[in-house]
Amino acid sequence: MSSNxxxxxxxxxxxxxxxxxxxxxxxxxxxxxxxxxxVMGMTYVxxxxxxxxxxxxxxxxxxxxxxxxxxxxxxxxxxxxx
Amino acid sequence: xSDISTNTRIDSGDAGFGDYFALLKPRVxxxxxxxxxxGLLAAPVPVHPLLAFAAIxxxxxxxxxxxxLNMWYDADIDRIMRRTQSRPIPAGKISESxxxxxxxxxxxxxVIMLALASNFVAAALLAFTIFFYxxxxxxxxxxxxxxxxxxxxxxxxxxxxIGWAVATGGVSVESVLMFTLIFMWTPPHFWALALFMKxxxxxxxxxxxxxxxxxxxxxxxxxxxTVLLAPIAVGTGFTSIGGPVYLxxxxxxxxxxxxxxxxxxxxxxATAEADDYKTxxxxxxxxxxxxxxxxxxxxxxxxxxxxxLGGWS
Numbered sequence: 001m002s003s004n005x006x007x008x009x010x011x012x013x014x015x016x017x018x019x020x021x022x023x024x025x026x027x028x029x030x031x032x033x034x035x036x037x038x039v040m041g042m043t044y045v046x047x048x049x050x051x052x053x054x055x056x057x058x059x060x061x062x063x064x065x066x067x068x069x070x071x072x073x074x075x076x077x078x079x080x081x082x
Numbered sequence: 083x084s085d086i087s088t089n090t091r092i093d094s095g096d097a098g099f100g101d102y103f104a105l106l107k108p109r110v111x112x113x114x115x116x117x118x119x120x121g122l123l124a125a126p127v128p129v130h131p132l133l134a135f136a137a138i139x140x141x142x143x144x145x146x147x148x149x150x151l152n153m154w155y156d157a158d159i160d161r162i163m164r165r166t167q168s169r170p171i172p173a174g175k176i177s178e179s180x181x182x183x184x185x186x187x188x189x190x191x192x193v194i195m196l197a198l199a200s201n202f203v204a205a206a207l208l209a210f211t212i213f214f215y216x217x218x219x220x221x222x223x224x225x226x227x228x229x230x231x232x233x234x235x236x237x238x239x240x241x242x243x244i245g246w247a248v249a250t251g252g253v254s255v256e257s258v259l260m261f262t263l264i265f266m267w268t269p270p271h272f273w274a275l276a277l278f279m280k281x282x283x284x285x286x287x288x289x290x291x292x293x294x295x296x297x298x299x300x301x302x303x304x305x306x307x308t309v310l311l312a313p314i315a316v317g318t319g320f321t322s323i324g325g326p327v328y329l330x331x332x333x334x335x336x337x338x339x340x341x342x343x344x345x346x347x348x349x350x351x352a353t354a355e356a357d358d359y360k361t362x363x364x365x366x367x368x369x370x371x372x373x374x375x376x377x378x379x380x381x382x383x384x385x386x387x388x389x390x391l392g393g394w395s
Contacts, residue, residue, distance in 0.1 A: 023098040023099045024099045042136055046133075
């Protein structure tokens with residue numbers, strides 16, 4: 001690098017442009033990385049909630065079927081005893 | 083080693099991250115985030131914290147996108163007005179076409195992501211808010227009628243309604259009242275600003291009430307809207323999002339706000355000019371606190387509810 005006084009201004013301007021570009025690239029990188037994690041988190045929460053709702057619905061259905069079967073069994077045994 | 087650079091020009095491709103962030107109008111975005119968050123938290127349906135965070139983030143991005151589109155369309159008058167000359171486009175940091183692409187992309191992105199994070203009602207309300215702010219307010223009303231602030235204020239009033247819709251999937255009296263509170267607050271807030279930023283709007287040719295109807299009429303309009311605002315602000319206290327804390331806050335704040343509007347109305351222009359619009363500036367600063375405090379009071383009521391203290395029950 002030259003040691004005369006005129007060369008000092010050029011690297012400083014170069015540095016400012018690079019600084020702006022770096023800030024933009026780093027910022028965009030952080031934003032995109034955060035977005036990936038956010039979508040992953042949202043997917044996990046949504047799927048967990050959906051699974052819990054489906055499990056609750058399934059157990060309700062099973063309970064309803066069992067209750068219906070129980071009623072049918074008691075009705076038929078009553079018919080036999082009659 | 084030689085280190086010679088002949089390209090010292092900083093064009094729009096060299097804008098920093100902060101310049102793009104400035105396009106989103108961070109100060110307006112903070113109000114959007116806060117009021118949307120209050121709408122979401124005040125709703126009777128709980129939302130998973132991560133989904134709530136995502137929803138508020140996408141509402142903020144949508145609000146920011148509309149701000150960027152507003153800067154794209156208003157670049158010509160932003161160059162004239164002192165208050166807006168340092169924005170990225172007038173400052174030569176980002177080009178108009180790039181701002182348009184940036185705003186359009188973020189608008190579509192935020193609406194789609196809000197639909198995925200919450201529901202279609204909230205996403206539709208966000209889409210309408212962006213449309214209203216960019217097309218109805220910026221492109222149509224702002225340069226056409228002195229009532230621009232009144233009708234355009236609706237765009238800034240939607241966020242708590244969107245927050246409420248994120249949680250409940252619909253619209254209710256409470257969310258409409260939060261909307262109306264901001265809607266009615268906007269005219270006195272901006273007209274007070276217009277009274278002491280007078281040359282800016284006149285130079286840019288924006289038909290602010292101060293320019294078209296004069297300053298005395300603007301002062302009268304401020305008190306009319308402040309009087310109309312008071313019952314809405316106080317009345318919200320009797321709904322499910324209100325309660326004793328909110329009601330006491332609203333009564334006190336509206337009394338002070340009305341007194342401020344009365345003082346502005348009674349002032350002669352010469353007196354205002356002599357003390358550099360001291361009363362108008364104080365009223366403007368208080369108006370920001372006024373809105374903030376109302377929404378904080380709604381949050382306080384919600385926060386006290388688990389302890390049996392919030393609300394009227």
